Amino acid sequence: MSALSIFKEVTHWRTGERMTFAVEDGVVVPAPRTIPEHARVIHANGAVIAPGLVDLHVHLREPGQSAKETIETGTRAAAAGGFTAIACMPNTDPVIDTAAWVEWVRRRAEAAGHCQVLPIAAVTVGQKGEQLAPLDALWHAGAVAFSDDGHPVHSAAVMRRALEYARPTGLPIICHEEDPSLKGDGVMNEGFTATRLGLRGIPGVAESIMCRRDADLADLTNGRVHLAHLSAAQSFDALRDAKRRGLPVTGETCPHYWVLTDEAVGDYDTYAKMNPPLRSEEDRAACIAAIIDGTIDCFATDHAPHTEDEKERPFTDAPFGIVGLETALALTITYLVEPGHLSLARAIELWTDAPRRIFKLPEVTLEPGTQADLVLFDPAAQWVVDPTKFYTKGRNTPFGGWTLQGRVLATLHEGRFTHVADDVVFERPSAVTESAR
Numbered sequence: 088m089s090a091l092s093i094f095k096e097v098t099h100w101r102t103g104e105r106m107t108f109a110v111e112d113g114v115v116v117p118a119p120r121t122i123p124e125h126a127r128v129i130h131a132n133g134a135v136i137a138p139g140l141v142d143l144h145v146h147l148r149e150p151g152q153s154a155k156e157t158i159e160t161g162t163r164a165a166a167a168g169g170f171t172a173i174a175c176m177p178n179t180d181p182v183i184d185t186a187a188w189v190e191w192v193r194r195r196a197e198a199a200g201h202c203q204v205l206p207i208a209a210v211t212v213g214q215k216g217e218q219l220a221p222l223d224a225l226w227h228a229g230a231v232a233f234s235d236d237g238h239p240v241h242s243a244a245v246m247r248r249a250l251e252y253a254r255p256t257g258l259p260i261i262c263h264e265e266d267p268s269l270k271g272d273g274v275m276n277e278g279f280t281a282t283r284l285g286l287r288g289i290p291g292v293a294e295s296i297m298c299r300r301d302a303d304l305a306d307l308t309n310g311r312v313h314l315a316h317l318s319a320a321q322s323f324d325a326l327r328d329a330k331r332r333g334l335p336v337t338g339e340t341c342p343h344y345w346v347l348t349d350e351a352v353g354d355y356d357t358y359a360k361m362n363p364p365l366r367s368e369e370d371r372a373a374c375i376a377a378i379i380d381g382t383i384d385c386f387a388t389d390h391a392p393h394t395e396d397e398k399e400r401p402f403t404d405a406p407f408g409i410v411g412l413e414t415a416l417a418l419t420i421t422y423l424v425e426p427g428h429l430s431l432a433r434a435i436e437l438w439t440d441a442p443r444r445i446f447k448l449p450e451v452t453l454e455p456g457t458q459a460d461l462v463l464f465d466p467a468a469q470w471v472v473d474p475t476k477f478y479t480k481g482r483n484t485p486f487g488g489w490t491l492q493g494r495v496l497a498t499l500h501e502g503r504f505t506h507v508a509d510d511v512v513f514e515r516p517s518a519v520t521e522s523a524r
């Protein structure tokens with residue numbers, strides 16, 4: 088007997104149409120007129136069905152840093168957040184800079200089975216910024232992009248050569264933009280809060296100067312540049328200018344940059360310490376403006392788990408980064424859709440089709456005949472963020488205790504349920520078949 092799942096009363100993410108949705112043996116099928124007895128049924132009560140979310144900036148921490156996260160826990164957290172594909176960063180121990188490590192990550196991810204994992208390989212050997220990694224071999228092994236994320240590629244000459252060597256692969260270089268001399272030993276945004284706390288600041292131009300340099304190098308080489316986790320008003324302007332010039336430059340931003348400012352650091356709260364840092368209210372407004380006008384190509388979480396011991400260190404010594412997979416969709420709905428900055432359909436597009444385009448991944452639709460790769464979420468449901476209930480090992484979120492709107496009910500990847508929220512009730516219809524409408 089086939090495995091048939093029926094989702095009654097779902098809302099299509101793009102058309103807004105109310106419908107019955109069916110998945111049989113992992114494949115989307117037309118909803119049957121009557122529900123067979125063996126089917127399992129979810130009453131969605133108007134919840135939205137959308138293609139599975141994609142996060143192209145995740146730190147899974149393996150190999151080598153499994154105290155912070157593992158491929159198993161990180162991908163499980165992704166499924167809980169509604170993601171069916173994530174790209175993982177190579178700043179691990181050792182760095183993912185060989186074909187063998189790319190293959191190792193892919194095998195581990197397949198064994199975990201919670202979502203698709205797209206490995207990003209290093210630009211330079213050991214991410215040291217000196218000698219180019221074997222980009223062609225990394226591409227053949229399955230890398231979807233190259234990045235020294237965690238660090239900038241300091242040398243413009245090295246970046247130029249990386250763009251030239253990456254060009255035949257068609258893959259982008261994902262750039263963590265910060266000018267090391269301007270960043271110095273800064274630990275948070277340069278501004279009033281840093282002054283009040285006596286902490287070294289990092290100005291927004293430390294990011295934007297490098298964005299402009301790499302846009303010019305994209306112009307010179309015709310290689311693809313993707314600007315990671317943009318945070319500063321000047322950087323959004325830099326990306327806007329690059330697009331006006333028709334350069335092969337794209338960019339992402341993360342939920343914390345449209346929700347928070349550097350005031351969240353409060354009294355040395357290390358859960359508000361990330362790199363690039365939370366910035367001013369003007370930067371936050373510029374971030375939202377860049378999302379609205381299409382300057383920002385897609386969203387990403389920069390999910391960066393750390394142990395509690397590490398985050399309990401004094402502010403200057405604690406590592407940069409927060410977790411993000413399990414709050415991303417709710418922060419998008421609560422702070423972009425609810426205030427009217429974006430339609431729900433556009434917001435979902437920035438988590439689905441948009442990142443797929445950057446990695447040239449096939450589009451996922453909800454059409455009959457395709458493998459089910461989807462998320463079911465209630466855009467109106469409110470919930471309180473409880474980090475102790477996260478699937479990620481990381482508890483380092485500034486949103487603990489916050490009430491957010493928008494809750495993932497179920498995720499399906501490759502036709503299988505990879506996440507079902509605790510309170511979702513599957514029911515079997517009675518022996519008498521009922522209308523599927």
Ligand SMILES: [Zn+2]
Binds near residue numbers: 237238263315362
């Ligand atoms: Zn980074």
